[in-house]
Amino acid sequence: MAQLQLLLLLLLVSLTLQTQPSPPKLNPIDFAALFSIKSTLSDLPGSNFFASWDFLSPHPCSTFSGITCSFESDSLRVDTLTLGTGLVNSSGLTGSLSNSITNLTSLTQLVLYSGIVTGSIPSQIGELTHLRVISLTNNRLSGGIPISITMLRDLHTLDLSYNELSGSVPPSLTSLPSLKVLVLESNRFLGEFPAVLTQLLHLDLRNNGFSGELMLLPLSIRYLSVSQNQMWGPLNNLFSLSSSELVYLDLSMNHFNGTIPQYFFTNPNLSTMLLQRNNLTGGIVSLVDFRHYGEGSTVDLSHNFLSGELSVALAGVENVFLNNNRFTGVVPTEYVKSLSAGSMKTLYVQHNYLTGISTEADGLLLSGSISICISYNCMVPGVADNGGCPVSAGGLLSRPASQCIEFKNGSTSLLQH
Ligand SMILES: *[C@@H]1O[C@H](CO)[C@@H](O)[C@H](O)[C@H]1NC(C)=O
Ligand SMILES: *[C@@H]1O[C@H](CO)[C@@H](O)[C@H](O)[C@H]1NC(C)=O
Ligand SMILES: *[C@@H]1O[C@H](CO)[C@@H](O)[C@H](O)[C@H]1NC(C)=O
Ligand SMILES: *[C@@H]1O[C@H](CO)[C@@H](O)[C@H](O)[C@H]1NC(C)=O
Ligand SMILES: *[C@@H]1O[C@H](CO)[C@@H](O)[C@H](O)[C@H]1NC(C)=O
Ligand SMILES: *[C@@H]1O[C@H](CO)[C@@H](O)[C@H](O)[C@H]1NC(C)=O
Numbered sequence: 001m002a003q004l005q006l007l008l009l010l011l012l013v014s015l016t017l018q019t020q021p022s023p024p025k026l027n028p029i030d031f032a033a034l035f036s037i038k039s040t041l042s043d044l045p046g047s048n049f050f051a052s053w054d055f056l057s058p059h060p061c062s063t064f065s066g067i068t069c070s071f072e073s074d075s076l077r078v079d080t081l082t083l084g085t086g087l088v089n090s091s092g093l094t095g096s097l098s099n100s101i102t103n104l105t106s107l108t109q110l111v112l113y114s115g116i117v118t119g120s121i122p123s124q125i126g127e128l129t130h131l132r133v134i135s136l137t138n139n140r141l142s143g144g145i146p147i148s149i150t151m152l153r154d155l156h157t158l159d160l161s162y163n164e165l166s167g168s169v170p171p172s173l174t175s176l177p178s179l180k181v182l183v184l185e186s187n188r189f190l191g192e193f194p195a196v197l198t199q200l201l202h203l204d205l206r207n208n209g210f211s212g213e214l215m216l217l218p219l220s221i222r223y224l225s226v227s228q229n230q231m232w233g234p235l236n237n238l239f240s241l242s243s244s245e246l247v248y249l250d251l252s253m254n255h256f257n258g259t260i261p262q263y264f265f266t267n268p269n270l271s272t273m274l275l276q277r278n279n280l281t282g283g284i285v286s287l288v289d290f291r292h293y294g295e296g297s298t299v300d301l302s303h304n305f306l307s308g309e310l311s312v313a314l315a316g317v318e319n320v321f322l323n324n325n326r327f328t329g330v331v332p333t334e335y336v337k338s339l340s341a342g343s344m345k346t347l348y349v350q351h352n353y354l355t356g357i358s359t360e361a362d363g364l365l366l367s368g369s370i371s372i373c374i375s376y377n378c379m380v381p382g383v384a385d386n387g388g389c390p391v392s393a394g395g396l397l398s399r400p401a402s403q404c405i406e407f408k409n410g411s412t413s414l415l416q417h
């Protein structure tokens with residue numbers, strides 16, 4: 001009797017197991033697409049990303065590394081695809097991106113980690129209308145940005161940095177309604193960058209061949225870098241920085257000219273302002289009250305043609321680079337106080353026409369915890385530096401007296417840069 005009961009129980013258990021729904025299958029089109037994607041890519045020596053991609057596995061969604069799936073109608077669809085491990089000790093992938101990616105029509109996120117993947121971005125990527133994130137960085141992708149990308153109305157982040165992409169940026173890219181983060185750093189893009197008509201937060205165009213004047217930008221922007229391009233023109237039509245949310249601004253190493261607008265110094269949110277190596281002229285506004293720019297703040301105006309006296313407006317910045325300009329007058333006492341208090345940690349004013357610094361600075365010049373470089377000015381006798389000068393400052397403590405005499409008589413016509 002007990003045996004019969006046991007038998008019945010076992011039967012019941014096995015029936016229950018059999019009637020449990022089997023896990024949903026990966027959609028066959030997605031399965032075929034993954035197969036094609038794998039066929040054009042491979043691990044570089046030292047990477048084993050594809051080790052788990054066994055196409056005999058019944059459930060790729062739970063066994064393949066780099067994919068997640070979501071259930072849709074009657075099957076599983078690939079939801080996110082991350083190619084490569086992204087581990088620092090991994091060398092990444094080689095090969096190219098298969099056009100079959102565009103068959104993964106439920107994809108919301110496409111990531112390719114650093115490797116040496118070549119070829120172009122699939123031209124029909126715009127068919128993946130649910131895409132919110134595209135991040136294809138640190139490879140050797142070439143060709144242009146596919147025009148179809150401008151159909152991705154949910155696209156939030158586009159990061160194509162560190163590739164060999166070229167051509168100009170499709171104008172409608174910067175009007176995509178959801179776009180918040182656009183990173184095109186270190187490619188070979190050319191031409192004028194289009195006006196930004198969305199609530200973009202982060203725009204990084206550094207190290208490309210963009211030319212023309214600064215584009216129109218939204219007040220929402222918090223991070224802007226156009227460093228190391230061929231851009232030119234005045235800064236005063238940039239946008240109303242005074243009411244923007246901008247925290248980080250890098251316009252360095254371009255050909256911008258004209259003066260620095262006052263509102264660059266009045267926006268309370270801005271903590272990094274890098275304008276070095278341009279063709280900027282005029283003075284720094286001095287009407288502005290001293291404010292604390294905060295920890296890590298940096299203002300770099302070096303290697304321009306700026307003149308006039310050093311502004312108290314910068315006394316609240318942690319790292320100040322004003323070297324290689326045509327500044328005159330004395331180093332403001334407020335700077336020396338900030339250095340003493342430790343709120344200012346770097347002050348580079350070498351290669352100007354400054355005539356003095358408060359004697360309170362004598363102790364500071366001997367302190368090793370801050371970097372001060374004041375060499376090659378018109379201070380007599382030449383003031384000693386505290387070893388805080390970069391090699392590029394050269395070994396000369398003072399400017400040749402002949403250059404300083406001209407200046408001291410109020411003439412700036414003979415100043416040499
Ligand atoms: C890389 O690092 C991870 C974790 O630190 C480790 O598990 C893995 O074995 C390493 N891979 C290689 C190829 O060294
Ligand atoms: C997309 O899927 C369809 C249907 O399976 C197939 O005919 C087509 O070749 C695929 N496209 C690509 C680019 O793989
Ligand atoms: C500074 O940023 C905050 C939010 O980040 C914003 O509320 C504030 O309006 C900004 N300040 C100015 C003057 O725009
Ligand atoms: C800067 O302006 C001067 C003329 O004022 C011009 O000769 C020079 O080419 C300009 N430099 C750059 C980098 O634009
Ligand atoms: C800026 O450079 C352009 C082109 O070289 C020149 O036409 C313009 O006058 C310059 N503006 C200023 C304020 O120097
Ligand atoms: C500078 O001005 C003083 C008088 O103000 C004059 O004696 C001197 O010769 C001038 N030096 C030069 C180099 O013009």
